[in-house]
Amino acid sequence: MATTTSIREVARRAGVSLGTVSNVLNRPHLVAEATRQRVLDAIAELGYVRNDSARQLRAGRSRQIAIVVLDVTNPFFTDVVRGAESIVEDHGVMVVVCNSGEDVRRERHHLDLLEEQRVQGVLITPVDDSPNSRLEQLIRRGTPVVLVDRGSGRPNRCSVAVDDVLGGRLAGDHLLEQGHRRIAFVGGPFSIRQVADRHAGIADALAGSADLTVIPTPNLTVAAGRAAASQIADLPAKERHTAVFCANDLLALGVLQEMTLRRIRVPHDIAIVGYDDIEFAAAAAVPLSSVRQPREQLGRIAAELLLEEIEEGDRHEHRHVVFQPELVVRESSSRPRRRARSGRTRGRVSQ
Numbered sequence: 636m637a638t639t640t641s642i643r644e645v646a647r648r649a650g651v652s653l654g655t656v657s658n659v660l661n662r663p664h665l666v667a668e669a670t671r672q673r674v675l676d677a678i679a680e681l682g683y684v685r686n687d688s689a690r691q692l693r694a695g696r697s698r699q700i701a702i703v704v705l706d707v708t709n710p711f712f713t714d715v716v717r718g719a720e721s722i723v724e725d726h727g728v729m730v731v732v733c734n735s736g737e738d739v740r741r742e743r744h745h746l747d748l749l750e751e752q753r754v755q756g757v758l759i760t761p762v763d764d765s766p767n768s769r770l771e772q773l774i775r776r777g778t779p780v781v782l783v784d785r786g787s788g789r790p791n792r793c794s795v796a797v798d799d800v801l802g803g804r805l806a807g808d809h810l811l812e813q814g815h816r817r818i819a820f821v822g823g824p825f826s827i828r829q830v831a832d833r834h835a836g837i838a839d840a841l842a843g844s845a846d847l848t849v850i851p852t853p854n855l856t857v858a859a860g861r862a863a864a865s866q867i868a869d870l871p872a873k874e875r876h877t878a879v880f881c882a883n884d885l886l887a888l889g890v891l892q893e894m895t896l897r898r899i900r901v902p903h904d905i906a907i908v909g910y911d912d913i914e915f916a917a918a919a920a921v922p923l924s925s926v927r928q929p930r931e932q933l934g935r936i937a938a939e940l941l942l943e944e945i946e947e948g949d950r951h952e953h954r955h956v957v958f959q960p961e962l963v964v965r966e967s968s969s970r971p972r973r974r975a976r977s978g979r980t981r982g983r984v985s986q
């Protein structure tokens with residue numbers, strides 16, 4: 636049976652104290668590079684693997700933080716996770732990614748398991764952040780939580796978000812400026828606050844100046860975008876909307892795909908604006924105009940706030956960071972008479 640190597644043998648091989656080996660494993664930023672490398676070499680030579688369960692029993696917390704995302708297939712969240720990882724990795728903490736799939740039951744199940752696992756903290760874009768939600772119970776029972784991509788005025792958690800109402804307004808102002816007066820909003824469910832806020836923003840921008848039709852979707856995927864676009868494409872040309880604002884880029888890519896299949900020209904026959912400005916927006920067959928979110932920065936700042944709260948405990952003062960979005964204009968919503976160059980309507984970053 637394979638014998639397990641002890642931390643004592645690692646210390647002896649590296650010529651350091653047990654405490655130094657522990658610091659290399661738990662607080663690597665406290666150990667000089669050369670010493671840290673000597674210990675890591677000894678760990679590799681001896682094949683040492685620490686048993687975290689013993690440490691977890693003593694500390695009462697695992698060395699993990701969780702990030703619960705709405706849709707793990709959405710590149711928006713991939714970028715958010717990448718930002719969070721770039722911060723926590725230097726602290727010897729592992730990020731566990733959980734996918735709620737925009738389903739409140741799945742979200743509850745993940746939060747049950749994460750509490751049992753004694754994770755150090757949770758970053759979450761919630762499906763349900765109502766006062767009596769499972770998330771609220773997790774917070775009340777002492778697990779640090781930071782809302783990501785969701786504002787919150789609540790005093791018992793930090794949040795990092797983008798002003799989605801302003802984001803919707805930027806899209807609406809742009810489409811008005813381009814001469815559109817019959818516009819569709821594609822997105823849903825409206826129980827997701829980001830969707831409701833983006834709709835509220837464009838509705839406010841268009842009020843009294845243009846017609847806005849809501850085409851609700853069951854989720855925020857490419858397939859849902861295609862289905863919504865099919866409803867628009869089925870309309871007689873003279874009744875059809877001349878522009879579509881989508882609650883996120885996956886929906887917008889679905890709309891673009893369906894319009895292309897139906898030989899409806901973008902932007903000549905119909906303009907499209909998305910939201911997030913994921914990498915595939917610029918790479919689309921017709922480069923997509925999109926309201927840009929600072930995705931990795933959202934993840935980095937949320938992770939920094941969470942680590943602060945874990946470190947400071949009850950002394951921690953909760954903060955609510957709000958970024959201003961910016962509209963990136965590309966070909967999908969530019970008047971056809973000129974080749975669109977990517978141009979940005981800058982917002983401000985306020986914290």
Ligand code: RIB
Pocket residue numbers: 705706709711784829855882883884910911
């Ligand atoms: O997951 C749904 C959407 O919410 C993402 O595309 C992103 O816009 C987030 O705000």
